[in-house]
Amino acid sequence: MKNAIAITLAMLLSTASSAGPREDQLAQYAAATKSAGFSAARGQTLHTQNFAGGKPDTPACTSCHGKDVRGAGRTPVGKAIEAVAVSVTPTRYTDPAKVEKWFKRNCNEVLGRECTPQEKGDWLTYMIAQ
Amino acid sequence: MNIPYRPLALGFIALVFSVLVLERAQAGGSHFYAPVADPVVKEECGSCHLAFAPSMLPASSWQRMMGELKNHFGDDASLDADTTAKIARYLTANAADASGRRYSGKLLKGVALSSAPQRITELPKWVREHRKVPDWEWRHKDVRTKANCVACHADAEQGYYDEHSITARK
Numbered sequence: 001m002k003n004a005i006a007i008t009l010a011m012l013l014s015t016a017s018s019a020g021p022r023e024d025q026l027a028q029y030a031a032a033t034k035s036a037g038f039s040a041a042r043g044q045t046l047h048t049q050n051f052a053g054g055k056p057d058t059p060a061c062t063s064c065h066g067k068d069v070r071g072a073g074r075t076p077v078g079k080a081i082e083a084v085a086v087s088v089t090p091t092r093y094t095d096p097a098k099v100e101k102w103f104k105r106n107c108n109e110v111l112g113r114e115c116t117p118q119e120k121g122d123w124l125t126y127m128i129a130q
Numbered sequence: 131m132n133i134p135y136r137p138l139a140l141g142f143i144a145l146v147f148s149v150l151v152l153e154r155a156q157a158g159g160s161h162f163y164a165p166v167a168d169p170v171v172k173e174e175c176g177s178c179h180l181a182f183a184p185s186m187l188p189a190s191s192w193q194r195m196m197g198e199l200k201n202h203f204g205d206d207a208s209l210d211a212d213t214t215a216k217i218a219r220y221l222t223a224n225a226a227d228a229s230g231r232r233y234s235g236k237l238l239k240g241v242a243l244s245s246a247p248q249r250i251t252e253l254p255k256w257v258r259e260h261r262k263v264p265d266w267e268w269r270h271k272d273v274r275t276k277a278n279c280v281a282c283h284a285d286a287e288q289g290y291y292d293e294h295s296i297t298a299r300k
Contacts (some may be wrong), residue, residue: 077179078278108206 021094022086026124028096032117043126046119047084053112061110069130085130093124163234164224165289171220174209180279180286182250184224185234190246192221203248251276270299 050059065073070088073081082089093099107115163183166172175181196218199208226234240254250256272281279286285295
């Protein structure tokens with residue numbers, strides 16, 4: 001019996017991880033919200049919209065990441081940033097800690113606050129679809 | 131006993147010459163600053179800007195910088211405590227005033243270590259080396275900031291800042 005539970009658990013865990021780290025992370029954001037799901041369209045709005053709460057130099061995500069999600073961006077110091085679209089940079093968003101680190105930094109810079117799980121899920125959904 | 135002064139002197143001159151040449155080659159003149167070799171330091175310090183060579187600032191500077199990551203030149207670059215400590219250890223161990231790093235000595239000339247300077251671009255030697263760069267070139271769209279070493283020093287990522295490898299702007 002104990003073995004059966006362990007095996008079932010192992011199988012559940014392995015199916016969860018075979019879905020990929022991006023999907024796992026989306027599931028975590030979903031668990032933290034009570035909404036009906038994520039929307040790439042809302043993610044796109046978040047990505048392109050101007051915010052007043054953050055730093056004047058970086059009113060939008062696109063200030064550094066550029067208007068084209070499939071093109072390279074540029075940091076204020078001039079260093080190139082790999083395209084945010086998963087289709088162009090397939091290695092992106094596969095390390096959950098890294099994703100969280102940059103959401104925290106960049107949301108604070110652009111929005112002047114941390115992003116909500118809903119916003120993170122929408123944004124990530126948009127980038128996965130791109 | 132007949133000492134062969136001439137061959138000895140010639141040999142000595144050749145030896146001194148090759149030692150000087152080899153030493154310069156080894157250190158890349160005074161324009162080589164060993165790039166960051168640690169993958170964590172490279173990742174954390176090199177995402178927004180070039181992972182500046184630790185030998186460009188004294189240990190006191192790196193210590194102060196790692197203690198003030200919350201306001202890192204106006205940005206919040208804070209990291210978890212473990213990562214911060216690990217990076218601080220690497221930077222101070224390889225700092226300009228760490229032992230065996232003579233080529234950084236010139237960069238520290240006229241710098242009070244206790245002042246813990248934060249901007250490489252304000253070190254007297256840096257200012258002197260860049261005195262001929264005109265204002266418009268700093269403002270060029272591909273340069274924009276003095277922290278953007280690679281804009282002109284094509285081999286900066288590899289640690290080379292020689293005058294030969296400079297990309298001039300138009």
